[in-house]
Amino acid sequence: MKRAVALLLALFVFGICPVLALLTGCIPAKYAQEESRAAIVLAAEAVRAADGACADLAWTKKDKALALTCAAAYDTARNSLEASEAALDAGQSTTMMCSLKDGLLALQRTVDAVHSAGGNVPSVVGDALKFAQPFTAGCHA
Amino acid sequence: MLDALVDILVALVKVFPDLLDALHPDHPITQRVKDLLPEESESARVARELSNQASGT
Numbered sequence: 001m002k003r004a005v006a007l008l009l010a011l012f013v014f015g016i017c018p019v020l021a022l023l024t025g026c027i028p029a030k031y032a033q034e035e036s037r038a039a040i041v042l043a044a045e046a047v048r049a050a051d052g053a054c055a056d057l058a059w060t061k062k063d064k065a066l067a068l069t070c071a072a073a074y075d076t077a078r079n080s081l082e083a084s085e086a087a088l089d090a091g092q093s094t095t096m097m098c099s100l101k102d103g104l105l106a107l108q109r110t111v112d113a114v115h116s117a118g119g120n121v122p123s124v125v126g127d128a129l130k131f132a133q134p135f136t137a138g139c140h141a
Numbered sequence: 142m143l144d145a146l147v148d149i150l151v152a153l154v155k156v157f158p159d160l161l162d163a164l165h166p167d168h169p170i171t172q173r174v175k176d177l178l179p180e181e182s183e184s185a186r187v188a189r190e191l192s193n194q195a196s197g198t
Contacts, residue, residue: 044177048177051182051183051184054184055183055184055186058188059190059191062194064188064192067188068185068188070184071182071188074178074184075182077178078178078180081174082174082175084174085173085174
């Protein structure tokens with residue numbers, strides 16, 4: 001019990017993140033759902049950031065075609081990420097992974113459209129694409 | 142080592158009884174995709190504004 005108290009004190013001293021990382025390493029299956037949820041939420045943040053960058057660029061260049069391309073990609077990404085989240089809640093891992101993959105592909109279409117128009121997206125978008133990609137590994141569709 | 146980690150978890154739940162609830166997907170602090178991504182995108186709003194400008198409204 002004394003050890004537990006000492007470790008609990010260490011938790012407060014060194015912060016919760018290292019302890020969570022340790023737990024994740026020791027019991028990966030226990031935290032797989034939380035990690036997947038983090039990937040979905042980060043992807044959603046990236047979709048919003050990329051859409052904002054695209055909207056700004058389209059407005060500046062008065063490029064309606066660009067805005068429509070990004071709007072279509074956003075709708076696809078939003079629907080896919082919602083489906084991925086619902087599948088995660090229901091414990092349907094393959095559906096979760098394939099829907100997340102669809103969402104990331106739609107996000108990539110926004111990135112490509114912005115780059116083609118001479119713009120750039122915030123770095124969180126690239127980070128999210130890299131972070132979330134491994135969570136789609138089980139989708140072979 | 143595992144026993145110590147279990148002890149920590151038990152202690153955490155005793156200190157923070159809401160901890161387990163907070164990890165549940167329906168808990169209010171859990172971010173949801175629909176809250177992060179509004180139904181209408183910024184780019185769709187811009188496309189609509191540009192259409193309005195083009196039509197002079």
